[in-house]
Amino acid sequence: MQAKIKQEDLEKWADYLLDHSLGGIQEDDVVMLKGEYITWPLIQVLKTKIIQAGAVPDVFLVEPDNDRGQIWGAAMAKHGSMEQINRVPDWFKDRYENMTKYIEILGAESPDLFANLPDKKSAAIKKADMPFKEIRLSKPWVLTLYPTKAFADMENMSLEEYTDVVMSTTLTDPNKLEADEQPIYEVMNESDTITIETVRPEEERDLKLSMSIKDRNIIKCTGKNNFPDGEVFTSPDANTVEGEIFVDLPVFFNGVNIRGIYLKIEDGRIVDYDAQENADTLRTIIETDKGSHRIGEVALGMNKGLQTALKHPLFVEKVGGTLHIAIGESYPECYIDDPNSEEGKQKIEELKDEGIVNSSAQHVDIVVDFREGGAGKSVKLDGREITSTNNIWKVD
Secondary structure, X not given: OOOOOOHHHHHHHHHHHHHHHOOOOOOOOEEEEEEEHHHHHHHHHHHHHHHHOOOEEEEEEEOOOOHHXXXXXXXXXXXXXXXXXXXXXXXXXXXXXXXXXXXXXXXXXXXXXXXXXXXXXXXXXXXXXXXXXXXXXXXXXXXXXXXXXXXXXXXXXXXXXXXXXXXXXXXXXXXXXXXXXXXXXXXHHHOOEEEEEEEEOOOOEEEEEEEEOOOOOOEEEOOOOEEOOOEEEEOOOHHHOEEEEEEOOOXXXXXXXXXXXXXXXXXXXXXXXXXXXXXXXXXXXXXXXXXXXXXXXXXXXXXXXXXXOOOOHHHHOOEOOEEEEEEEOOOHHHOOOOOOOHHHHXXXXXXXXXXXXXXXXXXXXXXXXXXXXXXXXXXXXXXXXXXXXXXXXXXX
16 A cells, blocks of 8 residues: 655655755766655656756665665564675665765564564674665765554554645755754753663653763754654763663664663663564664663654654654653764764774764664653753653753
């Protein structure tokens, strides 16, 4: 079953991605368009506009058993060997290096095809895919999400209802986010530490997690890399993360929903963890590598127009009045103004050696709801409390 989206809405969506997110298309561009065949209506509109601009589209159709077009899909994880996983074709790297801009359209037809894969092989595929992820992130890129029946089922919504929620948010003018994010950006930019207080309901126990964001670059998100968007984020000094946190909003990962996550972190390392639902999948994430035992991001959701907390990370982490941290990889741009320069790359490697920047094949956002009824209690920036009011973070 295909989502019904008006042609004019597809055209507007494509224009936002090409012009707002990627800054326009030039004749010498090679634009990779990656997504499953079920996302074809949007891919087709994007492809046409890229050709009309004089550039070249590289359409990368993702196999249904492959989560986000990694180097290998579920078949390799189930039936392949470690040697096969590491035998990556040379042309795959060439394809990524030759493209100049990247659009990934999320949206799966059958996410159950890549759910509950063998732990070690799944982690090995993530590791093998890491070099291509780094290439993608070094070039202009944007992610967006196409509504599918499988994703609607995950939300216990009809496809029509789900499509309405996705499209009403996606087609909102991203320029309106700037004014909402600026006050929080200014306070974060002046702060050295962030302290997060949550409650673990089964124990009725208050938890506190703190970390240093001193001298970090604070990033406002207004549709340049995620669409829709709406967050203010940074990466902490990974060594300084300390305490406990309970995460109440569900996390969608590899076709599985994880709910009720608890983490205990000492000296920057996750030393204890659990989940009320699908704890085995949480274990798979955390036990991927050394870096997946550490935290790579802290962020505030700032999209006040997004009130339905859909489970997909692209949406749930943007809900106004939420906070998320990420298990795994840090963002180099939060430490260095130009991480792609030779000097920047060298500095990032030094910071990795010191444990300040975290390196991992994983980057999994987990989200706490600070709106009424959520597990979030308070967020303080250098002791200055910020509050979630009417789906927006405000400085007291």
